[in-house]
Amino acid sequence: MTILIDQPDFGVEAHEEHEEQKIPNNENELVLDGGFVVPEINSFGQNFRDYDAESLRQQGVEDFYRVNHINQTFDFVKKMREKYGKVDKVEMSIWECCELLNDVVDESDPDLDEPQIEHLLQTAEAIRKDYPNEDWLHLTGLIHDLGKVLLLPSFGELPQWAVVGDTFPVGCAFDETIVHHKYFKENADYDNPAYNTKFGIYSEGCGLNNVMMSWGHDDYMYLVAKENHTTLPSAGLFIIRYHSFYALHKSGAYKHLMNEEDIENLKWLQIFNKYDLYSKSKVRIDVEKVKPYYLSLIKKYFPEKLRW
Numbered sequence: 432m433t434i435l436i437d438q439p440d441f442g443v444e445a446h447e448e449h450e451e452q453k454i455p456n457n458e459n460e461l462v463l464d465g466g467f468v469v470p471e472i473n474s475f476g477q478n479f480r481d482y483d484a485e486s487l488r489q490q491g492v493e494d495f496y497r498v499n500h501i502n503q504t505f506d507f508v509k510k511m512r513e514k515y516g517k518v519d520k521v522e523m524s525i526w527e528c529c530e531l532l533n534d535v536v537d538e539s540d541p542d543l544d545e546p547q548i549e550h551l552l553q554t555a556e557a558i559r560k561d562y563p564n565e566d567w568l569h570l571t572g573l574i575h576d577l578g579k580v581l582l583l584p585s586f587g588e589l590p591q592w593a594v595v596g597d598t599f600p601v602g603c604a605f606d607e608t609i610v611h612h613k614y615f616k617e618n619a620d621y622d623n624p625a626y627n628t629k630f631g632i633y634s635e636g637c638g639l640n641n642v643m644m645s646w647g648h649d650d651y652m653y654l655v656a657k658e659n660h661t662t663l664p665s666a667g668l669f670i671i672r673y674h675s676f677y678a679l680h681k682s683g684a685y686k687h688l689m690n691e692e693d694i695e696n697l698k699w700l701q702i703f704n705k706y707d708l709y710s711k712s713k714v715r716i717d718v719e720k721v722k723p724y725y726l727s728l729i730k731k732y733f734p735e736k737l738r739w
């Protein structure tokens with residue numbers, strides 16, 4: 432059997448050079464681009480992102496989403512953005528932050544229970560193999576989840592529901608494709624007529640930049656990168672900011688809020704997502720071996736010390 436990765440039809444073709452090649456090999460696996468092999472099952476023997484499969488992690492993940500969906504309201508997101516937009520908590524380098532992630536485990540993730548630094552390097556190295564010339568995309572892989580430091584005491588020790596998991600817009604109706612959608616019924620915005628229509632407070636094509644997303648590691652890391660004047664291209668910032676927005680990049684919901692630039696950037700996000708999701712495994716990366724390469728990229732795209 433060949434694994435086909437569902438891609439929503441956005442009515443736009445990927446650039447030829449970025450088009451994935453579906454080359455099924457003998458072991459019934461899908462080989463992407465420069466050779467990345469998409470595994471059929473995750474480390475727990477389940478399909479990836481199967482939120483209903485019975486497993487040791489299933490109940491914990493569902494509990495996570497219940498609390499997340501109840502508490503991520505428009506008012507909460509607004510407060511968090513104001514608070515963390517100041518980037519006045521900590522001063523440190525990107526690499527120091529990667530090391531801090533050693534102590535973080537993500538309770539929302541049915542596919543991974545390794546320390547996060549493994550996931551960062553697995554993602555970045557898998558991309559590097561297939562896209563050797565896109566160094567900005569390697570670095571994006573390395574840093575996309577750094578915002579999870581919000582779980583640590585010096586960053587305010589936010590609860591898991593305010594840091595990890597899939598993200599979604601607030602200020603308009605919660606789309607049914609969002610994982611464990613049923614729990615939104617207890618969200619204060621659910622019955623608010625200003626927020627519970629298709630457009631809510633937004634308008635057609637207004638651009639994702641004008642949409643408030645549920646608060647978590649994506650938007651936080653985007654703010655940090657922006658406030659510290661990164662020279663990463665707009666597609667890199669877009670990936671960091673929306674990589675957990677599965678309702679959009681997997682299910683094609685909320686397309687009516689995108690503008691032209693979003694449509695362009697989404698192509699890169701969909702490439703990135705395969706590596707983010709399917710590189711999760713128990714195979715460890717030799718950190719010391721790859722560290723010099725990533726330090727050189729950090730130097731190219733970020734200041735020495737950043738404000739967090």
Ligand SMILES: O[C@H]1[C@H](O)[C@@H](O)[C@H](O)[C@@H](O)[C@H]1O
Pocket residue numbers: 537539540541576595596597598674675676677
């Ligand atoms: O559980 C995972 C994890 O928190 C990832 O970092 C996030 O990007 C995903 O969207 C989420 O489903």
Ligand SMILES: [Fe+2]
Pocket residue numbers: 575576648674675
């Ligand atoms: Fe993430």
Ligand SMILES: [Fe+2]
Pocket residue numbers: 550554575576707
């Ligand atoms: Fe990730």
